[in-house]
Amino acid sequence: MSQVQTKDKPIKEATFTGKIFITLFLFIFFSMGTSFLSFMGYAVFREISSYFWDRIECTVISSDIEEGTEDGHSKYSFKTVYAYTKKGGEYKSDRVSLHYAGSVKYNDAQKLLNKFPAGSKEVCYVNPSNPSEAILIHTPSQLLMFPFMAIPAIFIIIGGGGIYAIWSKRDLSEIFKKKQGSLIRKFPNVLLSLFFSVFLLIGLSVFYSICLRPAVNLLQSEKWQ
Numbered sequence: 001m002s003q004v005q006t007k008d009k010p011i012k013e014a015t016f017t018g019k020i021f022i023t024l025f026l027f028i029f030f031s032m033g034t035s036f037l038s039f040m041g042y043a044v045f046r047e048i049s050s051y052f053w054d055r056i057e058c059t060v061i062s063s064d065i066e067e068g069t070e071d072g073h074s075k076y077s078f079k080t081v082y083a084y085t086k087k088g089g090e091y092k093s094d095r096v097s098l099h100y101a102g103s104v105k106y107n108d109a110q111k112l113l114n115k116f117p118a119g120s121k122e123v124c125y126v127n128p129s130n131p132s133e134a135i136l137i138h139t140p141s142q143l144l145m146f147p148f149m150a151i152p153a154i155f156i157i158i159g160g161g162g163i164y165a166i167w168s169k170r171d172l173s174e175i176f177k178k179k180q181g182s183l184i185r186k187f188p189n190v191l192l193s194l195f196f197s198v199f200l201l202i203g204l205s206v207f208y209s210i211c212l213r214p215a216v217n218l219l220q221s222e223k224w225q
Helices: 016-050 106-115 142-167 172-178 182-221
Strands: 054-070 073-086 089-093 121-126
Touching: 016 142, 054 106, 073 106, 073 121
Parallel strands: none
Antiparallel strands: 054 073, 054 121, 073 089
């Protein structure tokens, strides 16, 4: 079994069985990161591409507000049906946006009802590759996931980089020599800064959604009729 001598003590190369076990473990990180990054990337791509859909005039057939409950709280959703013509075909759609799911504020649904009353002529956005898919408005909620795509990317780097390091045929002494360089010494600091920046963004987002936003809504509710 080959050894690499360092200043402290020799480092033994992992056996083939050990490499297999470590590879399977790291592959879990790599596959999880790839799956989440693919899902988040697709959602962001869909949101961005919708801004380039064809603008077509449509007729609002019906508009209403539907009241429901979610987690014990009232939820109000704007419901609509509109018709449009694309490539000589007539289509109908009831989608407000790609990811519209209503709101706990009645005023949000009321604004949409006022903006898209029944019988009005409006502009809708139609998918050029699928004319049956259309939306009325853009809600860039999925674009907020873009900074958080760094989290699964870290999993991919850990899993893929670890697998490469295990099965790489390069002499380990070269790796130890490179670690003595100033560039490599600074690289962990960059990784740490990136890693904790991601968690800073997550913390700020959680603080906004759990603390700041409810507090603002509470102050605004004092002016409700």
